[in-house]
Amino acid sequence: MARKTVLFRILRYKPGHIDPPVYQDFKVHLTPAMSVLDALESIRLTQDAGLMYRHCCHHASCGTCACIIDGVPALACTTRIEAPAGGIITLEPLAQHRCVGDLAVDTNDFFEDFDPRWTSLRKGEQGPASRRPEGVNQLTRLENCIECGCCVSACPVIPEKDPFLGPAVLAAVNNERRNRPRDAATLLALAARSDGTRRCKRHIACSRVCPSKVYPARQIADLQRAIEDPSAKQ
């Protein structure tokens, strides 16, 4: 029996090399439980060694493999291929990011407004004190946000003329406010800037595409409430 194949239509672009951008089709034989990232690996290893995309952990922890899959920003690693046999899956680089080659985007702009020292750990959700092992002062866990850029790519406000810090930065600001209450006033001042929370138009696109349960729109709403009433209990 012929193996099931799917066509991947990938937007190829390499500045000055494959320029202007052009869609290129690759036929991929499906394997059980194949992810879009598995298909990209297969294309790179068997069809075109020059295909550029970012990837690292392959399980939605690093956030590097985000791209636009059939029009929606998502992680390639956890997107299972559900197209019917002979179907077409279109892959494009994230929007609002500078493309450096095919699906690979530059991270400079995404991280520009992050303070590199913002925390990436938080207190664990451990329940009773009996859950804390002897010798461990505080249970911790890595933050939900994996800085993948899906929310920024989906946000309809960012492409508008007036600058907007965007959902990823604002979610990080709210998170940081929770982790470092002492700096809350400074962080709130950042969110209250003219390019801060007030630019959000509640499209909620960010929360819909977030692969990591950060719900940036909710974080922005939290910040907005705190800006309006700094004395309110969070």
Add this chain to the structure above:
Amino acid sequence: MERILIIGGGGTGGALAHDLTLRGFQVTLVEKGSLLSGTSGRHHGLLHSGARYALHDMDTARECYRENQILRRLAPQAIEANDGLFVAITAADMALQQAFIDRCTAAGIPTRRLEREAALALEPALDPGILGAVQVPDATMDAWRLPLHFFATAHFNGACILPFHRVDTLDLSNHQVIGAMVYNLQTGKTERVAADLVVNAAGPWTGKIAAMAGIETSVKPGPGVMVSVEGRLTNMVINRLHPAGEGDICLPQRNLTILGTTAWIAEDPDTVQLPAGHVERLQALCARLLPGVADTPAHAVWWASRPLLDDAGEEDPMRMSRGFACIDHRLNDNLEGFISLVGGKATTLRAMAKEAADLVCAKTGRNIQCGTATSPLRPYRQLLQTLRLGS
């Protein structure tokens, strides 16, 4: 100072770029894909206490504990430092418990014996039928962000970091490697990178790079499958207390539980496919520790090739040494200017880099001490803010 070309942008290459830059060398690192895309990033994320190796590989056990303590200080933001348990689920496991504790103690790894009830109080998701447990200082690391600290610091200190640059050939002259021809995936152009020394840090691809110089290295690609399931079932890393085997570790990480691993030997890391049955086997084995993982649909399934050191005739990939070797090819192959790093593991990236950088110093006649055990690392986001690809 001498120009050093590092081939391979995994954890070891990043740590080596940092170490050599700190010692004053001019460093260029090339990686054929994105950083940490080969083996390092696909790691399940265990920051080993060393306890896993205490029963059969004492040197690795000792080294892991030393590096565990150093990395907790250097990159605390990339580590869920909640310790781990080695859980006995059979009478045979329990019979090993005292030897396990004794061997850990001999390796300098602190342990705490826990009765069944105490272990279940700490981690109620454990199977209620467990017989006992031992607490050890395991932790979960972020396999992207932890090594990225080393790249960030190397880049900040002047190292040239070049992802999407693939080595196509090595430049040889009179039994000496003097650089490499490097293909830039973005521009489609090939450039010559000249170097006084070339370090082959390509992990399971080390053999392919060495073959470009017409020599062999003793690395075996040892792939393993990992599965993540939705839900954070524990705070601590859960290991099975038994001689190393398949499906004997469950790690919490963010909202996930990660199940590891299987192991086999492959000839070529580029042709590895997911073998049938591995996912089901992992879930079934790990469910003996945490029953909750049995029926949870897999959230992601992936595999990575370990770079196993093939030097003692051991055939079982679970038991092959996780130690590492720095090979000076002048001694082995009469080839000057070329060093290969073979073996090792994510937890010992800094130690591997130190040994390689010591060898670089010895070969260049320089006496400069390693500073990486104490020198602070830059935050990983700094690299992502400043590393620009192309113009």
